[in-house]
Amino acid sequence: MFLRPLALGLLLAAVAGGSPALAHDDPGIASTDQRQVIRLTPAEKHFLLSEMRGFVAITQKIVSAAAANDLAAVAEAARVGGLKAHQKDFANPESLVHGIRKKAPAAFFPLGKETHLSFDRIAELATELKDRDVVLNTLADTLNNCIACHSAYRVE
Secondary structure, three states: OOHHHHHHHHHHHHHHHHHHHHHHHOHHHHOOOOOEEEOOOHHHHHHHHHHHHHHHHHHHHHHHHHHOOOHHHHHHHHHHHOOHHHHHHHHOOOOHHHHHHHHOOOOHHHHHHHHHHHHHHHHHHHHHOOOHHHHHHHHHHHHHHHHHHHHHEEEO
16 A cells, blocks of 8 residues: 555656756746756767666666565666666777766766666665565665756756
């Protein structure tokens, strides 16, 4: 019973944290948007926004699996977003990650890295502790990274 309100709250927090990103739809709002602009090439922007949409999809899978008390599925979903799963991008000098790193402020990348590490942690917790409350609390903490990032930065 308690999981449905928690799941809804987690998803609303993710959406609310990103709502300033919708400012581009209203020129009046965009002109008052005080977030720091990160100017990227179209390919870099697509890469970065695709990664963020992936985080939202992973979050949905984790919440859905936790609601079903399927911690194996929680771990499987979380691993997809983990740092371990993205090492090739970070190690490849041709990856768009490196272009983004040169253009983004220094405080930007630690938020993303911590988010990836949090997904690895969620996978470990789901596998080892098998406690969905701990998993969901860790996910809630992870969403704070999303909120902080979307509150501070916008991509153009």
